[in-house]
Amino acid sequence: MLGTALLQSPATTSTASAAATGPAAATSSYAAAAVGPVVWSDEFNAPAGTAPDNSKWRYDIGGSGWGNNERQYYTNSTRNSAHDGNGNLVITARREGGYNCHYGPCEYTSARLLTASTFTRTYGRFEARMKLPRTQGLWPAFWMLGTGNNGWPGNGEIDIMENIGKEPSNSYGTLHGPGYSAGEAVSSRYTLPNGQQFADGFHTFTVDWEPNVVTWYVDGIQFARKTPADLGGDPWVFDHPFFMIMNVAVGGYWPGYPDGSTVMPQTMTVDWVRVSSLTSGGGGGGQITALGKCVDVAGANPADGTPVQLYDCNGTTAQQWTRPGDGTIRALGKCLDVAGGGTADGTKLQIATCSGNPAQQWTYTGARDLVNPQSNKCMDIPSANATNGNRLQIWTCNGSAAQKWTL
Structure with missing residues (x-):
């Protein structure tokens, strides 16, 4: 199991390293992915005072700074995490009065809940409806860590929501991986409009995680979207199972520390957490x-010119295609491409470095055709032959089953 040596690293992901995006991001031209059924959820409807459902959530317990010089000691006590009887789970950060509290050496207690041993998943919509605390030195977060043997940041980290007490109107979405962790993380900020603060009421924090793209929303407003192209050549490490974490930290390098203005206790109230599958969009x-x-993609080979073929569905990344809203269709970090920019019937399909040229533009019609507008031809299975390895082509659109695609 992942241990305390894993940092909740955005402590050093300061506003200086975060893109200053805000409500204007709602004008983004990218459409949301189509959301499928809910595959995991917790609606927190248990009686008041009861602990989190241990079939869904387990605890991280301990102190020692968590790699960020934080001040809290995480407990499994219902003083720090319990249902309120009104359909919510409440995580409470408390001042404990010094270094001789019941739990060991600590100034504050809080809770950190995770699904590492109960639920992991690759891809989907991960979201929670929460009301956040508000005071100097508090650091609530809803985030995910990747499984595996590569440690942090090699296994990857996706921060769905981070807020710090001194910025009560801001929420951050961040990716951490090898070469882009801590202060070098890839991060964006959403700011509530009109001076609102996240402690004033409930807000929904969402990530849509797909092959080669992660998209963030607050209350349905898209404010950030990251792909391998945003990593400056560093590896994309977001194609394996992750688990969820929610916690309230106290102090640390990034939020700073409680001071004379700090009011305790503070609570993060969670209405629900849900994970849904994503289909198309x-x-x-x-x-x-x-x-x-x-x-x-033949042989799962990401090299330019690798043939695009028909094959038994097997769930590999060579068959995971994304449509980032710019007219392209992508897999393995490359674009579906008409070889040589050809327009003739029978021109073969391949993957190639995304370049914005017309050979990489596709339109999906209501009739389920995938059309390359430059050639006005359809993606086609030669001779309607479903044999594994049959290389795809463009062909005059004819309405046949060999040109009817389900995305």
């Missing part, structure tokens, strides 16, 4: 199918 990701087979 403007930012959709997943398989593209016809004739019972999947569109596949």
Whole structure:
């Protein structure tokens, strides 16, 4: 199990390293992914005073700074995490009066809940409806860590929501990985309009996580979207299972420390946490199918010119396609491409470095055709032959089953 050596690293992801995006991000041209059924949820409807459901949540317990010189000691006590009887889970940070509190050496107690041993998942919509605390030195967060043996940041970290007490109107969304962690993380900020603060009421914090793209929302407003192109050549480490964490930290390098203005105790109230599958959409990701087979990158080879073929659906990344809203269709960090920019019937399809040229533009019609506008031709299965390895092509659109694609 991942231990205390893993940092909640955005402590050093300061506002200086975060893009100053805000409500204007609602004008983004990227469409949201289509959301499928809920696959995991906690609605927190247990009686008042009861602990979190241990079939869904476990505890991180301890102090020692958590790698960020934080001041809290995380406990499994219902003083720090319990249902309120009104459909919420409440995480409470408390001042304990010095270094001789009941739990050991601590100034404050709080709770950190995680799903590492109960639920992990690759891709989907992860979201929570929360009311945040408000005071200097508090650091509530809803985030995810990747599983695996590469440690932090090699396994990856996706921060869905982070807020610090001295910025009560701001929420941050961040990616951490090898070469872009802590102060070098890839981060964006959302600011509530009209001076509102996240402690004034409930807000919904959402991430849509798809192959090669992560998109953040607050109250349904998209404020950030990151792809491998945003990492400056560093590796994208977000294609394996992650688990969820929610906690309230006290102090640390990034939020700073409680002072004379700090009011305690403070609470983060969680109405629900839900995970849904994603199907398709403007930012959709997943398989593209016809004739019972999947569109596949041959050999999962990301090199330019690798053929795009038909193959048995197997769930690998070679069959995970995203549509980031710019007209392209992408897998393995490359674009679906008409070889040589050809327009003739029978021109083969491949992947190539995304370049913005017309050979990489596709339109999905209501009739389920995938059309390359430059050639006005459809993506086609040659001879309607569903044999594994049959390389796809463009062909005059004819309405046949060999050109009817499900995204």
